[in-house]
Amino acid sequence: MKIEVFFVKTIKYYKCITCLGILCQDLGSRSGMYLTKEEERILEGEMGEVQERMIRLLVRLGDIYGADRMIPVGSVQVAGVSYKSIGDPGLEFLEDIAEKGEKVKVLTYLNPAGMDLEDWKNLGFSEDFARNQLRIIDAFRKMGVVVTSTCTPYLAGNLPRFREHIAWSESSAVSFANSVIGARTNREGGPSALAAAICGKTPNYGLHLWNNRQPQIIVNVDADVNLNFLSDFGALGYFVGKQVRNKIPYFRGIKNADTDQLKALGAAMAASGAVALYHVEGLTPEADLVEKNGLETVEVTKKEIIDTYDRLSTGLEPDIVILGCPHASLREISMLADKLREKTLKKPVWICTSRMIKEAADRMGLVDVIEKAGGKVVADTCMVVSPIEDMGFKTTGVNSGKAANYLPGFCKQNVVFANIDRLIEVQTS
């Protein structure tokens, strides 16, 4: 065994975790992380400028958050796709990378874009916005990214396994992957996710480590709390997210929930708080494995849920109802179609979903039913990242705790937060 090598690597590593950045400054621009020979070579620029900067970004983030090494990732989901969010600076950056011919190394999906990438004209998006949005998508396509544009990659062909390390961005997708699937990801920013895709790696810290996946607070959901509609789970998630902020909650008292309902719960918690992982007794895969003893407890009763519905409703009459935040599953679209069959909408109802799910809904005749009633199935985008405020809408009806959280700020909307039955009733009467 090459003792010196072991010694040097050990010293390098220990310097960083023990001196808290005092001694390891002697390393100058070098990292406190253990890097493989190949990683060192990329960092020295042997694989070109793009790879050098991308791995430098990952190594620095790893240093900042105390990672010991880099780990391979099974898949990536990149945020920062909507032209509304990243504007010209982001567009130009992505085009630069694409022009240099750099490709992603692992299965990489995209967060929603700012518009339906095919049907944008009919939906009223401007030419100018569309041109820029399509340039962004084109840049990603050149890099080998699957141009899917969805916040539910796990419903559209990017499904990680239990304990698989991944680097995903969108907060509800991160929550779902960590909590419902038991895969492992931190909440990545747009550039760090892209760097993970190009390098095929991510720094090993945070939720990649088992010790950091333990619950920090127990949430007791009272038996009198109704959990039937997606909006009920959204309200519960919104309330709990506000309470626990960035802690990992462990739920007791949720007797049953399907994946759509867990998706709604996690999305709302990630929006009102910064919850990237939660456990539900009897339902999520890590719940039986984690340590639950000696934690503080919060109670949620019917009253808190009713108060949350009130708090999230800032408007009275919606100009438009938008469902599908996070992107609707086939089951949700089917449910909407059942409710709209033989009905005529007086005001618009949209349901947002991924292109894949829309294709399936189309084949099932569900899109037809919804369109006949006057509704729309919108793919690739959602109300949070699209410029709905520029399309004449002032009040939006939603059944999502996450959408209710973001629409007032991002899209200057008043919000009507209610269950799907109530929202359809309002738009048909």
Next chain:
Amino acid sequence: MKGRTISPGKVSGEVLFSPEPIGFYGGVDIKTGRIIEKDHPLHGKCVKDKILVFPCGKGSTVGSYVIYGLKKNGMAPRGIINRETETIVATGVILAGIPCVDKIDIEKLVDAKTVLLDADNAMVEIIKK
């Protein structure tokens, strides 16, 4: 002064000092390099070719792309010195290739006119007071 390398390189230049954090998205004009955030102590000043000294970044994560855009437009600071570089600025300077060092007691640079920023060795040296 010794700090921590965020992004390597060796440069020297005139100091532009901000006692307040800088949010690049909506705070710095990508085409002119001017600080456009209202009420910011450096409002109206241009960051081009300066050694920009500020405590830390703030605001939207799109700020990383703004730093990259400034460099591309030839309007970027020559180097950046922080008390604590958070992820927005760290991401921006690494993508743009702008030398940057943090863990520096920036109060000592309030009156400095020009400094040498040797980010390869995580060093900051005052050339002219």
